[in-house]
Amino acid sequence: xxxxxxxxxAILGISDNEDRYSYKAYKKLLENGFRNLIGITPxxxxxxxxxxxxxxxxxxxxxxxxxxxxxxxxxxDLIEPIIQLSPKRIIFxxxxxxxxxxxxxxxxxxxxIRGCTLVLLSTxxx
Numbered sequence: 001x002x003x004x005x006x007x008x009x010a011i012l013g014i015s016d017n018e019d020r021y022s023y024k025a026y027k028k029l030l031e032n033g034f035r036n037l038i039g040i041t042p043x044x045x046x047x048x049x050x051x052x053x054x055x056x057x058x059x060x061x062x063x064x065x066x067x068x069x070x071x072x073x074x075x076x077d078l079i080e081p082i083i084q085l086s087p088k089r090i091i092f093x094x095x096x097x098x099x100x101x102x103x104x105x106x107x108x109x110x111x112x113i114r115g116c117t118l119v120l121l122s123t124x125x126x
Contacts, residue, residue: 003126005033008061010087012078013069014039016047021093022069025117026050032121038063056081067091067117072098083108091117 003009009029015022022039029037030049037050038059045052053059056078066087068075075082075098082090083104089111092102102112113120120126 003034003065006036007034007064008036008038009034010038010040010059010063010066010085011050011069012040012056012066012082014041014045014047014050014052015043015069016045020069021118025067025069025093025121028118028121032126056085059085063087065089065091067093068096069093070096072096075101079104083110086110089113091115091120093117 011022011026013022014026017023026037026039026047035049039047039050039052040056041052042054063085064087066082066085068090072095079101082101087110090105091113093116097114105112
């Protein structure tokens with residue numbers, strides 16, 4: 001799926017630590033022309049060109065893609081908020097594949113991608 005650069009992309013587990021993959025994805029999204037970014041983290045961070053919220057429930061916009069950077073065990077309590085967010089697709093980056101969330105999202109017609117956001121962007125598959 002080619003995603004329009006105007007699509008709203010949410011990064012669950014965004015970090016301002018340059019060594020973290022969520023930060024690298026944020027930078028790569030910007031490099032690829034995506035400007036409607038929302039970072040989700042309970043930690044106070046400040047990054048340019050991205051809106052940050054503390055919880056999924058704080059998002060009041062229609063999300064195209066939710067890309068996940070939290071360990072699969074940390075997602076159990078977030079299943080219902082993610083389903084209620086109703087993104088068009090969820091990208092499960094390596095080590096984030098929560099089978100309960102995948103099953104529930106699939107039953108709600110949310111597209112599931114088991115892959116790496118960085119690779120998808122680098123290969124024009126995002």
